[in-house]
Every structure is written in structure tokens, then in C-alpha cells.
Amino acid sequence: MRTRRFLVMTLALLTTVLATGLLAAPAARAGGWEETLLDPPPARIEAGVTYTFGYWILQHGSYPFRGGDLGQTALRATDEKGTVIDFPGTPAATAGHFSAEVVLPHDGRWTIGSQHAVIMPDPLVATVTVPGPVEIAPSMMTSRAPHDWGRVRPSFPPSSPDANMGAPVDGVPESPRPLVEPQRVAPRSQETVVPADEPGAALPVWLVVAGGAATLGLAAWLVRRHRRVNA
Secondary structure, three states: OHHHHHHHHHHHHHHHHHHHHHHHHHHHHOOOEEEEEEOOOOOOEOOOOEEEEEEEEEEOOOEEOOOOOOOOOEEEEEEOOOOEEEEEEEEOOOOOEEEEEEEOOOOEEEEEEEEOOOOEOOOOOEEEEEOEOEEEOOEOEOOOOOOOOOOOOOOOOOEOOOOOEOOOOOOOOOOOOOOOOOOOOOOOOOOOOOOOOOOOOOOOHHHHHHHHHHHHHHHHHHHHHHHHHHO
């Protein structure tokens, strides 16, 4: 009876591991990537002062996210020592537009990126020298898909000399794909902002399979040992 209960518990654990890894993989890849664009920022930033930063999150650098709700968005500030501060965003009336109250606590150089849990965020939106100006990062986009913005629209920055991103131009497909893999300009500070432990991050399929095989092997060994002990 104890052996049967042990096997049931082991199989339940294995099923949970496999289901979690396999279901998370397609969810994290859905929707691709985005470019975050700041509205024209304040001319000068001082430590300890509150500023309102407007920003746009554009799927494939071209239009508001069309896959549903992005959930909570934020601007993420990282200083030269790797200290990270998230400033939650509030959705505006226009789709894809948000605002965040930003307070940088001390002088120095800060890297500003975006943060959310659905598609690949933008790690380099701007750099801020405190006290001093906001330097908006040049865009890696060479072209953008058409979108009917109306009067309220993003302020698109100039393209970087090594820009290599292209967006679909013959309409907007249901699940658009980038023409090349996204490459962002590296931050100028010694710290590179890389979002870690993102909610919904996918496990590689090979890792899930290897974990399942290891779990089965461990279960078989434990069963044999259990039988010898109870023989």
C-alpha cells in the first residue's frame, strides 16, 4: 500500500513538472518583442525630485500590443552599481501609452528600460545623468508597420547608424514576426540591463525533457530501494 502511494505521488510530481515547462514555453514566445519610446522628457533631472515620464510600448516598434492585456508595465531604472528600481506605469486614454512617476534617488548615471510580463521588453530606452539631461536611445528600427495614430502619436527617435530592424509594411498580420532578431544598443555604463526571472519565462523544451527523465530515474531507484528495505 505504501509503495502504491509513493508511486502515485511521484507520477503526480512528474506530470506537474512537464506540464509547467511545456505550457510556459509557447506563452513566453507569443507576441515577439517591443520597442519602448519616451515622450519628450524634462530638460534636466535632479536627484530626489518627482518627474512624470510618458512612454509608449509598441509591438515590433510599430503599434500597440494586439495580443490582449500587457498587465502591469513599468519603467526600470538601473544605476552603475546594478541597483534596480521599477516605476509602475498607468495606462493613458490612448492604447499603448502609459505614464510613470519617476524619482531617481541619487546622482550618477542611470539606464532606463521597460518592464512587463507578456512580450520581450526593451532594456535600453534612455540614459539619464543625474543631475543632467535624459538621452533617448536611438531606434534600431529601419522601418515601421503602418498604423492610424490620429492626433495622439509617439515621438519616434532617429534611427541608429547600425539600425537593422524592419517591420511588416503590407498590412499588420495576426502574429507579426521581426525580419531579424532584435539587437539593442549596449548601455554606456558598465552594467548591462538584462531582465531576470521574468514572470512567465519559458523553460527550454530539452531541459523539461531532461528533468522528466531524471525524475523517472530517481523514482525507479527509490521504488527499488523501498522494496528492498520492506522485503
